Amino acid sequence: MKSSTYLSWKSIEFWLLAFITLSVFTLLFHLGLLTFQIEAFILWFAAGVLIKRNYHTIHLESGPVATACGLILLGWSLLRTLTMHIQYGEDDLLTPLAPTFAILGLALIAIGFPGLQQRWKEVLCLAFSWIPVIFVPGIMALDAKISHYFLWYLGFDVTREGLKIIFREGELTAKVIEIYYACSSIGLLLVLLKLTIALCIIYNVPRQKQITLFSLATFIAFGLNTIRVALLGVLVDQENQVAFDYWHGNSGGQIFSNVAILVFGLVFYWLWIRIQSQQSNKNVKISNQELFRERT
Amino acid sequence: MQAWKKIRIVILASSCISIISLLGILQSGIDRFKPQNTEIFPKDLNFSKNWEFVGSSKIDLDTALQASDIQASRPGRRYQYLYLPDSDPCQIQEILSSSDDSKPCSGNYVNAEMIFFNQGTPVNSVEVLENILNVSVAEIEPNASIQSQVNVGFTMAFIHNNRSYLTSCINASGGTTVTRFQHIQNRNFHDVNPQRILTWIIGLNDLRDWRCLWTNLSAEIDATSNYTPSPLLHEFWQLWYAWWSNNFPEN
Numbered sequence: 222m223k224s225s226t227y228l229s230w231k232s233i234e235f236w237l238l239a240f241i242t243l244s245v246f247t248l249l250f251h252l253g254l255l256t257f258q259i260e261a262f263i264l265w266f267a268a269g270v271l272i273k274r275n276y277h278t279i280h281l282e283s284g285p286v287a288t289a290c291g292l293i294l295l296g297w298s299l300l301r302t303l304t305m306h307i308q309y310g311e312d313d314l315l316t317p318l319a320p321t322f323a324i325l326g327l328a329l330i331a332i333g334f335p336g337l338q339q340r341w342k343e344v345l346c347l348a349f350s351w352i353p354v355i356f357v358p359g360i361m362a363l364d365a366k367i368s369h370y371f372l373w374y375l376g377f378d379v380t381r382e383g384l385k386i387i388f389r390e391g392e393l394t395a396k397v398i399e400i401y402y403a404c405s406s407i408g409l410l411l412v413l414l415k416l417t418i419a420l421c422i423i424y425n426v427p428r429q430k431q432i433t434l435f436s437l438a439t440f441i442a443f444g445l446n447t448i449r450v451a452l453l454g455v456l457v458d459q460e461n462q463v464a465f466d467y468w469h470g471n472s473g474g475q476i477f478s479n480v481a482i483l484v485f486g487l488v489f490y491w492l493w494i495r496i497q498s499q500q501s502n503k504n505v506k507i508s509n510q511e512l513f514r515e516r517t
Numbered sequence: 518m519q520a521w522k523k524i525r526i527v528i529l530a531s532s533c534i535s536i537i538s539l540l541g542i543l544q545s546g547i548d549r550f551k552p553q554n555t556e557i558f559p560k561d562l563n564f565s566k567n568w569e570f571v572g573s574s575k576i577d578l579d580t581a582l583q584a585s586d587i588q589a590s591r592p593g594r595r596y597q598y599l600y601l602p603d604s605d606p607c608q609i610q611e612i613l614s615s616s617d618d619s620k621p622c623s624g625n626y627v628n629a630e631m632i633f634f635n636q637g638t639p640v641n642s643v644e645v646l647e648n649i650l651n652v653s654v655a656e657i658e659p660n661a662s663i664q665s666q667v668n669v670g671f672t673m674a675f676i677h678n679n680r681s682y683l684t685s686c687i688n689a690s691g692g693t694t695v696t697r698f699q700h701i702q703n704r705n706f707h708d709v710n711p712q713r714i715l716t717w718i719i720g721l722n723d724l725r726d727w728r729c730l731w732t733n734l735s736a737e738i739d740a741t742s743n744y745t746p747s748p749l750l751h752e753f754w755q756l757w758y759a760w761w762s763n764n765f766p767e768n
Contacts, residue, residue: 233526237529237530241533241536244533244536244537245536251540251543288528300539300720303542303543305723314724
């Protein structure tokens with residue numbers, strides 16, 4: 222019955238949907254809303270792995286209600302983005318979320334409500350790959366507190382006033398650093414959270430381990446950012462402008478995000494893959510493919 | 518079911534065409550819809566009968582704000598006024614003395630610099646001040662004070678290089694603000710209401726109206742006498758603020 226609308230090259234729906242998706246993404250790309258960062262690629266890879274696994278269960282069908290909802294969602298996000306872009310550029314809270322809403326709309330048009338319920342993980346991966354960094358004031362306050370305590374433990378004479386950390390307050394050589402949004406943990410946190418989602422989906426990690434992984438991701442993100450803020454503070458304190466510019470700029474920031482991804486990857490390997498391979502050695506020898514097949 | 522499948526193909530095809538045409542609109546020139554980069558401040562401005570308009574000149578923002586990342590798309594304007602209340606003898610003297618080399622009324626001149634900000638972000642008036650005047654906050658901080666008045670808002674008063682200054686940013690609605698934080702608070706209070714939220718979600722306007730008229734009033738301090746022009750600046754400010762509040766520029 223439903224075999225006629227498999228994800229196949231031959232159906233007209235497939236080509237129409239492919240063209241629609243392509244034009245939507247070209248539009249969003251020209252508006253400058255698609256950022257191509259490593260965590261986006263990892264989430265696409267996770268979605269691709271899932272689609273390859275469940276190829277035979279995807280039906281390009283959707284009922285009238287789903288199509289209508291999808292078209293409304295897609296149309297709203299595109300039109301709104303166009304009008305806001307014309308008037309206001311990109312200083313808007315909802316505009317960076319346009320890719321996410323567009324993907325949700327496209328998913329509804331392509332696979333409908335039952336399809337969405339079945340394949341929610343792939344849609345989640347794709348929709349999440351463009352979640353922008355939302356600057357939460359509370360996180361910056363938390364950052365300031367943790368960095369303050371960290372520096373104090375290391376033995377520096379620091380006091381904190383809101384988002385500012387003051388070295389040697391009251392003396393002539395006092396130095397102040399203030400935490401702006403670019404230096405808050407939220408960037409690293411989002412990268413690691415996206416990575417966790419992708420890894421949990423690809424490797425079918427059970428719920429309990431998922432929670433452990435998410436907490437570890439948060440811990441690593443905050444920890445590394447604290448180290449970065451402390452490093453920058455110490456460099457400001459020692460008036461080392463060259464080193465400060467290096468670590469504060471793009472290269473320094475990228476070093477920290479790379480280290481965060483590496484550390485998290487090592488933790489994931491140690492916690493999960495090692496255990497999996499040990500188990501497979503202990504039990505009957507299971508081939509790799511069976512390990513990754515989704516348990517139905 | 519067959520009927521729906523055919524309808525669906527038609528719907529998909531038409532939405533594909535419409536999205537491609539949206540792309541075409543975008544390509545063909547979205548710049549046509551952008552607001553023009555014309556001047557927004559009038560060349561002469563008579564806002565009060567007590568203040569005589571002397572002259573105005575353009576503030577070129579490309580050079581002034583070059584070193585910072587503040588953006589303002591329209592050129593600013595610097596106005597100069599002379600205080601001539603009705604009972605001022607200086608006015609009569611001006612009329613009587615018709616020779617060309619007569620000195621202008623050595624009186625109370627007030628300069629008003631105006632820049633219109635509409636960039637969708639909060640405005641830090643102090644940072645703008647630093648760039649326009651080429652001073653740093655540390656230099657003026659010792660004698661600067663931020664005052665707040667009921668029904669008007671916040672202003673910052675300070676003295677620099679023998680001139681007395683009064684700086685503020687007139688908001689589209691609500692009081693005037695000086696710091697970035699005040700601007701944010703003001704907009705949160707006045708602009709976050711259900712009607713604006715709805716038009717924001719639809720996409721007709723931004724949630725918060727970030728338009729702001731940066732104003733910098735200054736008057737010279739006469740070093741010889743004990744006279745400080747601060748009361749004069751405040752009086753000018755009341756009238757200036759009232760006029761611009763009623764004639765607030767659109768985009």
